[in-house]
Amino acid sequence: MPELLQFLFSGVTVGAVYALVALGFTLIYNASDVVNFAQGEFVMLGGMITWAAYAAGVPLPLAALLAIVGTAAFGVAINKFAIEPARGAPVVSLIIITIGASIFIQGGAQLIFDKQIHTFPAFSGDAPLRIGGATILPQSLWVIGGAVVVFISLWLFFTRTLLGRAVLATSNNRMAAQLVGINTNFVMALSFALSAAIGALAGVLATPITLTAYSVGIGFALKGFAGAMLGGMGDPKGALVGGFLIGLIEALTAGYLSSQYKDAAAFIVILLVLFFMPQGLFGAKKTDRV
Amino acid sequence: MTRFLTTKNVTLLVLILLVALSPLLFPSGFYYRVGALIFVNAIAVTGIVILTGYAGQISLGHAGFAGIGAYACALAPVHFGLHPALAIFLGAGISAVLAYLVGRPILRLQGYYLGVATLGFGILVSMVLNNERDLTRGPDGIEVPELGLRAVLKSIGVDLTNGEFWYFFCGICLVFGAWLALNLFNSPSGRALRALHGSEVAARTVGVDVAAMKLKAFVISAVYASVSGSLLALQNKFITPDVAGFMHSIEMVTMAVLGGVGSVLGAIFGAAILTLLPQVLTVFAEYEQLVLGLVMMLVMIFLREGLLPSILRKFKGRGE
Amino acid sequence: MTGNKAAPLLSIEGLGIVFGGLKAVNDVSFSVRPGEIVSVIGPNGAGKTTLFNMISGLYLPSAGKVVLDGNDVTGISPHLLARRGLSRTFQNLQIFQSMTVLENAVTGYHLQEKGSVLADLFNLPSSRRRARASEEGAIKLLARVGLDKVAEREAGNLSYGSLKRLEIARALAMGPKLLLLDEPAAGCNAVETEEIDHLIAEVAASGVAILLVEHDMKMVMRISDHIVVLDHGEKIAEGDPATVSRNPAVIAAYLGAENAQG
Numbered sequence: 001m002p003e004l005l006q007f008l009f010s011g012v013t014v015g016a017v018y019a020l021v022a023l024g025f026t027l028i029y030n031a032s033d034v035v036n037f038a039q040g041e042f043v044m045l046g047g048m049i050t051w052a053a054y055a056a057g058v059p060l061p062l063a064a065l066l067a068i069v070g071t072a073a074f075g076v077a078i079n080k081f082a083i084e085p086a087r088g089a090p091v092v093s094l095i096i097i098t099i100g101a102s103i104f105i106q107g108g109a110q111l112i113f114d115k116q117i118h119t120f121p122a123f124s125g126d127a128p129l130r131i132g133g134a135t136i137l138p139q140s141l142w143v144i145g146g147a148v149v150v151f152i153s154l155w156l157f158f159t160r161t162l163l164g165r166a167v168l169a170t171s172n173n174r175m176a177a178q179l180v181g182i183n184t185n186f187v188m189a190l191s192f193a194l195s196a197a198i199g200a201l202a203g204v205l206a207t208p209i210t211l212t213a214y215s216v217g218i219g220f221a222l223k224g225f226a227g228a229m230l231g232g233m234g235d236p237k238g239a240l241v242g243g244f245l246i247g248l249i250e251a252l253t254a255g256y257l258s259s260q261y262k263d264a265a266a267f268i269v270i271l272l273v274l275f276f277m278p279q280g281l282f283g284a285k286k287t288d289r290v
Numbered sequence: 291m292t293r294f295l296t297t298k299n300v301t302l303l304v305l306i307l308l309v310a311l312s313p314l315l316f317p318s319g320f321y322y323r324v325g326a327l328i329f330v331n332a333i334a335v336t337g338i339v340i341l342t343g344y345a346g347q348i349s350l351g352h353a354g355f356a357g358i359g360a361y362a363c364a365l366a367p368v369h370f371g372l373h374p375a376l377a378i379f380l381g382a383g384i385s386a387v388l389a390y391l392v393g394r395p396i397l398r399l400q401g402y403y404l405g406v407a408t409l410g411f412g413i414l415v416s417m418v419l420n421n422e423r424d425l426t427r428g429p430d431g432i433e434v435p436e437l438g439l440r441a442v443l444k445s446i447g448v449d450l451t452n453g454e455f456w457y458f459f460c461g462i463c464l465v466f467g468a469w470l471a472l473n474l475f476n477s478p479s480g481r482a483l484r485a486l487h488g489s490e491v492a493a494r495t496v497g498v499d500v501a502a503m504k505l506k507a508f509v510i511s512a513v514y515a516s517v518s519g520s521l522l523a524l525q526n527k528f529i530t531p532d533v534a535g536f537m538h539s540i541e542m543v544t545m546a547v548l549g550g551v552g553s554v555l556g557a558i559f560g561a562a563i564l565t566l567l568p569q570v571l572t573v574f575a576e577y578e579q580l581v582l583g584l585v586m587m588l589v590m591i592f593l594r595e596g597l598l599p600s601i602l603r604k605f606k607g608r609g610e
Numbered sequence: 611m612t613g614n615k616a617a618p619l620l621s622i623e624g625l626g627i628v629f630g631g632l633k634a635v636n637d638v639s640f641s642v643r644p645g646e647i648v649s650v651i652g653p654n655g656a657g658k659t660t661l662f663n664m665i666s667g668l669y670l671p672s673a674g675k676v677v678l679d680g681n682d683v684t685g686i687s688p689h690l691l692a693r694r695g696l697s698r699t700f701q702n703l704q705i706f707q708s709m710t711v712l713e714n715a716v717t718g719y720h721l722q723e724k725g726s727v728l729a730d731l732f733n734l735p736s737s738r739r740r741a742r743a744s745e746e747g748a749i750k751l752l753a754r755v756g757l758d759k760v761a762e763r764e765a766g767n768l769s770y771g772s773l774k775r776l777e778i779a780r781a782l783a784m785g786p787k788l789l790l791l792d793e794p795a796a797g798c799n800a801v802e803t804e805e806i807d808h809l810i811a812e813v814a815a816s817g818v819a820i821l822l823v824e825h826d827m828k829m830v831m832r833i834s835d836h837i838v839v840l841d842h843g844e845k846i847a848e849g850d851p852a853t854v855s856r857n858p859a860v861i862a863a864y865l866g867a868e869n870a871q872g
Contacts, residue, residue, distance in 0.1 A: 093590045100586025103582055225406060271395075278399065
């Protein structure tokens with residue numbers, strides 16, 4: 001029993017990171033109908049920039065803030081230089097562009113930082129807490145708590161603020177939003193900035209546990225995408241649920257089946273969802289008009 | 291005379307001349323190896339042209355089939371006593387069957403979903419190759435037996451160096467593969483593929499069994515990738531699971547996109563550029579991802595049709 | 611105009627479809643005989659194209675039956691309907707943009723080509739024969755719709771009116787028993803409309819059943835043997851042109867607005 005609980009704890013921890021990545025996917029997909037494969041790189045940048053700043057002597061909280069703000073700026077840049085110019089391009093092109101962006105960022109990180117694995121100290125120490133016969137790291141609570149806080153904040157933002165509702169309007173119908181005076185370019189930039197910041201935050205919170213390196217982005221991207229799809233592409237609560245589910249499935253696979261193939265769990269879930277339930281848990285079926 | 295100058299004939303002519311005459315420019319034997327590598331990559335990319343250029347279906351995991359072709363040549367001779375040349379066919383056969391089984395459900399998907407599903411497939415293949423160390427020796431790689439064809443040629447009086455043999459063998463395979471792809475383009479099946487690319491609704495309406503055609507394109511392109519992987523393994527006499535990896539899949543797509551994903555000649559052009567780049571920039575290994583990513587973005591944003599069609603357009607002038 | 615009293619080729623019985631709670635089409639029934647020209651008219655949003663999409667297999671009806679040549683084909687996918695002799699054109703054009711005009715028309719011969727991928731890959735004589743036969747047929751059809759001069763141009767470069775004619779050529783290439791034309795004269799000038807008139811009459815005279823959606827009332831009145839009027843997804847009238855044009859319900863729903871515009 002403690003074993004199961006242990007797996008659940010690690011599943012929920014890593015699931016929280018996936019949920020945040022999934023949320024990032026959802027934000028951008030809702031704003032622009034684009035699936036941003038570079039999403040995982042935001043997580044990587046969050047972790048790597050924090051490490052680099054911290055290693056250079058910057059206090060940890062400031063380093064984290066720097067990472068989040070810097071990555072958000074990066075997200076805006078990607079939108080401006082890679083996505084906007086290709087507006088209206090066929091899906092194949094957009095896929096290649098965002099994958100290209102992802103590889104470009106990885107390549108850049110490789111050169112600017114290095115190819116080593118890095119980490120930085122946990123926020124409230126390393127002493128594991130004992131709960132029900134299993135242990136959980138304090139940092140895990142930071143990660144899970146962070147995910148919950150982000151979701152609640154975003155929910156409030158979208159439902160209670162004018163700007164948030166403008167973002168929703170744009171994602172619903174860009175032209176109509178423009179006609180009522182919403183600055184859709186700003187909304188797009190904001191969506192990318194938010195999405196990047198959330199990814200970076202996930203990276204910052206998770207690095208003390210998962211460690212970081214220039215190449216971790218793609219794994220997070222694929223698993224986050226799996227979570228977003230499992231929950232229903234475009235639905236934020238789906239992203240939350242889907243991300244956590246992927247984390248749990250992965251942890252249980254590692255624990256009971258094979259730790260070598262735990263990464264395969266997310267891909268198998270993707271394939272199963274695509275075959276049997278492409279609209280995901282919360283998504284609606286679409287009909288095309290001819 | 292103009293009747294002869296169809297795209298198909300011009301492409302084949304250019305290709306044959308390229309293969310036959312380039313060696314005259316080679317300053318050293320090393321260039322045979324580079325040429326062979328370009329041809330091997332171009333074979334895989336030609337398959338991508340059929341799948342993505344003709345039929346409009348994206349695959350981000352086609353290197354998985356290259357991995358199957360490669361490891362078939364590494365393992366079948368050792369475990370089944372199969373001659374390496376036959377192992378090429380075995381790899382192609384397994385890839386075809388796997389493409390059929392995996393393709394049936396996957397090709398019902400469109401756009402991003404299709405891309406991610408194929409990505410998942412490719413990564414799963416690469417994972418198996420990495421993890422099943424007892425069979426594949428894992429990430430360290432495995433030796434691949436000698437093909438033996440060069441010895442046969444020697445015995446009938448054709449004495450080629452290893453580099454020369456592989457250069458011409460891969461070149462001939464490429465010309466053959468290009469010939470098939472070019473035949474397909476203007477044929478009834480090829481038109482059906484291009485039709486479903488243009489409008490699936492209209493294609494269905496004229497009677498095209500869209501699902502079946504997509505599957506055929508997927509299987510055919512899988513065979514191309516498999517043969518490409520087999521040739522790579524056989525000429526290097528060594529292979530690692532990276533042949534099935536995500537980066538290799540992306541390289542294949544980038545080569546296609548660079549050259550203009552709809553044209554066979556473009557495929558070869560794209561393969562040549564991306565194969566030569568690491569040779570030219572010896573520091574390329576470090577910059578590879580950066581450059582690759584940049585190329586992908588720039589080409590898709592500014593030169594959506596690929597480099598070759600854009601250059602050709604400049605020469606031809608405005609449309610009609 | 612034919613007085614063909616043969617059994618109906620197409621028979622719609624109680625056809626209906628619901629989109630998210632809204633009955634876009636409700637309980638529509640009528641039939642089309644070989645060689646007959648039936649027009650479906652009605653105000654915008656009356657459900658005409660939705661009806662077409664149900665008949666041509668793009669939408670699955672929620673109720674009712676589509677019977678083609680004695681067989682219940684309700685909900686069968688479009689490519690199987692094509693095999694049973696149904697072809698159609700599209701209101702919003704579904705052209706193969708990056709193929710030439712000739713190649714577009716040739717695709718209409720797909721079913722007759724009985725293509726084999728293997729034969730095509732190896733450029734076997736059977737494959738070349740099939741390709742040639744299709745091209746010859748397509749060129750004749752393009753000449754019939756007046757597009758033979760632009761056969762080698764990329765389809766995406768043509769005008770809307772030309773593309774409408776291309777779609778008709780493609781549909782005719784299939785040698786259909788039933789031809790569905792979705793606004794064939796839209797975007798055409800008076801001369802082009804007359805040419806399409808003649809074309810449709812010719813095709814009907816050869817025994818093809820024709821179902822037409824069209825807003826050009828003069829054309830509809832001129833060529834139709836039978837007219838079905840839809841409004842808000844329901845059939846409100848049907849009959850020959852003279853009867854329908856006098857029906858007060860029809861005038862109220864639709865023709866009244868047309869007459870006011872002249």
